[in-house]
Amino acid sequence: MIQQIYPSPAHNYSYELNKDFQFASAHYVPDERAGKCMNVHGHTYFANVTIAGDLLDETGFLINFQKIKQLIHDRFDHSLLNEDGLFSDENAEDYPTTEVVARKVAEIIQEHLDTLSNKPVCLQVFLRETPTSYVIYRPKRGNS
Numbered sequence: 299m300i301q302q303i304y305p306s307p308a309h310n311y312s313y314e315l316n317k318d319f320q321f322a323s324a325h326y327v328p329d330e331r332a333g334k335c336m337n338v339h340g341h342t343y344f345a346n347v348t349i350a351g352d353l354l355d356e357t358g359f360l361i362n363f364q365k366i367k368q369l370i371h372d373r374f375d376h377s378l379l380n381e382d383g384l385f386s387d388e389n390a391e392d393y394p395t396t397e398v399v400a401r402k403v404a405e406i407i408q409e410h411l412d413t414l415s416n417k418p419v420c421l422q423v424f425l426r427e428t429p430t431s432y433v434i435y436r437p438k439r440g441n442s
């Protein structure tokens with residue numbers, strides 16, 4: 299939910315930013331054990347992304363807030379997640395569950411961050427799938 303307080307990852311970076319955004323997507327979980335979730339259905343996902351770093355870019359940004367939303371919203375909004383090449387119906391690690399979508403969001407963002415000279419890092423993705431269900435994904439990282 300936008301404007302909620304999120305759990306913070308511990309870190310020693312000087313700057314931390316958080317971006318909230320939402321996207322509406324359909325998905326299904328391709329396993330009979332997922333019950334009714336095996337049927338195509340939709341959610342309005344609420345995401346909060348945490349990015350940190352020690353250096354700002356030439357505009358004084360860690361990263362432009364708008365870019366974070368653009369990377370994810372433009373790709374996933376009003377789509378069937380299972381049809382995106384990031385996901386697969388063959389391998390559970392790539393089914394579009396909340397856990398996996400949160401990880402993919404982190405990976406998409408980190409891939410972009412790696413192109414920036416100030417080298418920010420994605421520390422956390424909080425992804426709410428329903429009013430009662432959410433996942434937090436924190437990429438493994440070194441001692442920073």
Ligand SMILES: Nc1nc2c(c(=O)[nH]1)N=C([C@H](O)[C@H](O)COP(=O)(O)OP(=O)(O)OP(=O)(O)O)CN2
Binds near residue numbers: 335397431
């Ligand atoms: N660990 C996970 N469990 C479930 C996932 C998931 O991605 N990871 N997904 C689903 C379904 O896709 C469903 O969209 C969400 O399930 P649920 O929280 O049960 O949704 P409800 O709105 O029915 O929840 P209530 O609290 O009962 O209203 C299922 N499990």
Ligand SMILES: [Zn+2]
Binds near residue numbers: 325335339340341427
């Ligand atoms: Zn679902």
